[in-house]
Amino acid sequence: MTDLPDPDSPDYMAQRKRVIRQRNVATALVLGFFVILFFAITIAKMHH
């Protein structure tokens, strides 16, 4: 759960950057996983 800090607080932008960075990492991991999965599916269907 994301805490919602006061937008005027000095920590706000730092938290915003942290959330965006975590989302980017999560998206990259998911995309990487699907690249591997598509490769595996291709190999599996070639042998099926």
Place this chain on the structure above:
Amino acid sequence: MTQPAAAQSLPLPADWRDFFALTKPRVMTLVIFTGLCGMLAAPTSIHPVLAFTAILCIAIGAGGAAALNQWWEADLDAGMRRTKARPLPAGRMERTSARDFGVGLSAAAVLIMGLAVGWLASALLLLSILYYAVVYTIWLKPRTPQNIVIGGGAGAFPPLIGWVAATGHVTLMPIVLFAMIFMWTPPHFWALALFVQSDYAKVGIPMLPVVAGEAATRRQILIYAVLLLPLSLVPWWIGGAGLVYGVAAAVLGGVFLALSARVGLRQRSGPDDAMRPEKQLFAWSILYLFALFGALVADRWLA
């Protein structure tokens, strides 16, 4: 370093955990399990990578449908204690983000299932998503106390999809598995509705206890539990499963029926009633489904 005022007014984007929460991971567990059991109980084998892909697509599709459900019901969720902490009613996410996430997940699941596993399984997956997001969430739930009876079909799709992913076609056995979950859903949900009915009443959802009263709901729970017991034995009778499954289904169904009878034949003792029998039935109903489908797979692999 001091941030400019314009930068400080930028909204805080939703955390990735909030997107994950939108997919209702706990419900997804049961969906994955029954889908996997449908696949493993099928009388054929499927390449492990394709099997994994099929289950992944079922899970992603269920997650997409759950996100669309929460997008549509954000206002209702805000009014119920059980759901008001979800990302949308808690204000941690834009509604359009939830909608786009749900549509994206659903489309990806259907497309990957079709390309990798088969278009019949893909079509059933699409049907199950539309059934849950449109027929149940948008159409039935706010209109009729029979919402979860017909809407329960959405949750009954995973073993059917799993079976079709493995075999490529629909036969009697996966339809029976579909019917079992269809019949299991009313007592499962109405047991929950009995002890959270004040929440449903508050937001105007016509759940059976709200519209027809507790006595009628308890009677209906018992009726469905009575029907579920012989139905759960059908896979054994038609030769789709063996004695291990038959014994397990009889024992598990017997306990389910006993707990349902306890709920069906009692009345709330007062406003302070802890509703223990109803909570026990709800808990057992989840365990029952896990155990029943587990027995189906065990029977197939032990045979």
